[in-house]
Amino acid sequence: MPDAINSMVWILTTLAIAVIFDRAVLWFIPRIVSARAIAAIRRRAGGVNRLVFHGLNTPMNCRTPLSTADALMTLCPYDVSVTPLRLGVTIPDDTYWSICCYGSNADNIFAMNDRQLPQRTGSNVFFALHTEGFPVEKSDNEISIPLKSACGILLIRTGVPDPHDQQTLAKLESNQRLACVASQ
């Protein structure tokens, strides 16, 4: 009888360890993968709440699995736990453009494309990133982005009609490089 009890205790202990281990692994994997990628971008940007223009992904500059090869990227590791982050961007004409925020668990917690903007393309648009419930003094012409996650990464994507059309590429690049942190 004591052997049966011991076996049952062992099985229950093993199952409990398996459940805890499983939950922990699945919780940590996206956060670790995301944190490592954000840390690399933060080093390039020189800190948080700074934009870094990445341009087009190539095999030489990007080891992210299944990375897009037809969109210019601007990245910004954000931390809005203390104060909102204000960004100014210029929206290109006639091409797909989007701004996306990803939380610390890599979830896409905010996405907006050029067709969803209240302003017309070709104009300067201002965004204020802040945590949900944070009282933000909103100025005119500013789009509020309430975030569930105080830390994460912001990605601005501009679709490139043809990566080999140097003239258009240069125009889109210079346009995207105009993106800047307005204030914190």
Added chain:
Amino acid sequence: MNMSSLQSLIYSLLTASVLVFVLNVYRTLRLISPSAKGVIRSGSWTARTTDGSERMTMHQRAVVACTGLWAMNSNEAVYFTALHDSNGKRLSCKETYHIKGMDFPARWWSITAYRNYQLIPNAEERYSFSATNIVREADGSWCLTLSPQHWSGNWIPLGNAPGQLVISLRLYNPAANAVEEIANRPLPEIVIVPSEQTGVLNVSTELPTGGIR
């Protein structure tokens, strides 16, 4: 703790690790099965409508982080992936494939080739074609060639190294009825080109002047 308790704990940990491994292999197989919730399957192409979104399960979130970090949610983009050709044979960077199709129900789309999930280095610096730079026939159809050998027209070079070819089709701003449209008009087939035909410039679509290299 005596020796037998320690031994029992070690066995417990090992067994728990094996259980977790087996469970997650099973979950991954379920995640890519056509009957899984949120999976769209059309021929060789598979997409999950919950990728990138907050509706992902813990397991799916971990898989997406490892295989396609920072995916956009399905309102913004749908990512179709193909690992097999239309005959169900695993895609290989050593082979030549044709994909013939028309526009997709989305504002913009692109098709990208990867070797083992990474962009493929090539002298042409060509990794993808999109709705805006693919060369079309008069009726709007197009033919895309993925090959390690040189082809004219819409050619994505696969380089010289062997490996698993992965093809990604991205639909940016998919139409609200994209899923129904894809069900009615399936996504293009991925057809392997017999080896005796490879290396021959037989793609009917020619290079535009001053356009694509």
